[in-house]
Amino acid sequence: GNSVTQMEGPVTLSEEAFLTINCTYTATGYPSLFWYVQYPGEGLQLLLKATKADDKGSNKGFEATYRKETTSFHLEKGSVQVSDSAVYFCALSEGSGGSNYKLTFGKGTLLTVNP
Amino acid sequence: GAVVSQHPSRVICKSGTSVKIECRSLDFQATTMFWYRQFPKQSLMLMATSNEGSKATYEQGVEKDKFLINHASLTLSTLTVTSAHPEDSSFYICSARRTILGRTLTDTQYFGPGTRLTVL
Numbered sequence: 001g002n003s004v005t006q007m008e009g010p011v012t013l014s015e016e017a018f019l020t021i022n023c024t025y026t027a028t029g030y031p032s033l034f035w036y037v038q039y040p041g042e043g044l045q046l047l048l049k050a051t052k053a054d055d056k057g058s059n060k061g062f063e064a065t066y067r068k069e070t071t072s073f074h075l076e077k078g079s080v081q082v083s084d085s086a087v088y089f090c091a092l093s094e095g096s097g098g099s100n101y102k103l104t105f106g107k108g109t110l111l112t113v114n115p
Numbered sequence: 116g117a118v119v120s121q122h123p124s125r126v127i128c129k130s131g132t133s134v135k136i137e138c139r140s141l142d143f144q145a146t147t148m149f150w151y152r153q154f155p156k157q158s159l160m161l162m163a164t165s166n167e168g169s170k171a172t173y174e175q176g177v178e179k180d181k182f183l184i185n186h187a188s189l190t191l192s193t194l195t196v197t198s199a200h201p202e203d204s205s206f207y208i209c210s211a212r213r214t215i216l217g218r219t220l221t222d223t224q225y226f227g228p229g230t231r232l233t234v235l
Binding site: 004036041042043045089101102103104105106107108 | 119147149151156157158159160161164208210212222223224225226227228229
């Protein structure tokens with residue numbers, strides 16, 4: 001079946017540091033890939049997504065590229081801020097055409113950014 | 116943006132009682148909602164897919180009679196944990212699927228803030 005493996009946390013960085021959170025996946029077909037973010041006390045929010053190989057998703061300074069050859073979708077940000085402190089989830093969907101139906105999640109990575 | 120609420124946010128109950136959790140899409144209609152369970156330091160595990168007006172589809176290993184799901188309207192799905200036991204203590208999260216058919220199909224899940232269930 002499908003699975004997502006992401007970097008174990010917690011990750012602690014200083015403000016303006018470079019962020020990478022690794023994510024690899026196993027899927028039988030051609031999934032869509034997502035990063036969700038959960039800020040303290042809030043629900044999960046879609047951060048970015050990519051629906052096919054070599055697509056790059058980006059939002060709020062975060063980027064991730066769908067790498068089919070390495071089955072990866074690593075999250076990066078060049079300069080993190082304190083407000084980026086949250087739990088980040090990598091996920092894939094079984095749906096086709098970019099629908100984000102029936103998601104499979106990674107375990108989540110807690111990011112703390114210190115001033 | 117699309118908002119999904121859950122109620123209650125936190126509940127403590129005695130073993131053997133039943134607990135109902137509500138999931139509402141506040142500003143859009145959702146024919147499909149999903150229920151997830153999250154253990155500490157674990158990923159979200161999909162429990163079931165709730166379709167308005169029909170029976171829910173449960174994932175393998177999830178007891179249908181224990182976790183009753185009712186999706187009676189386009190904005191409300193409920194999860195009832197029946198005869199709760201301490202091992203049912205967990206964080207339950209719902210999501211609502213919003214589909215917009217415009218120039219391109221936009222299909223996104225919006226998540227509720229979760230419900231912390233503690234069974235004593």
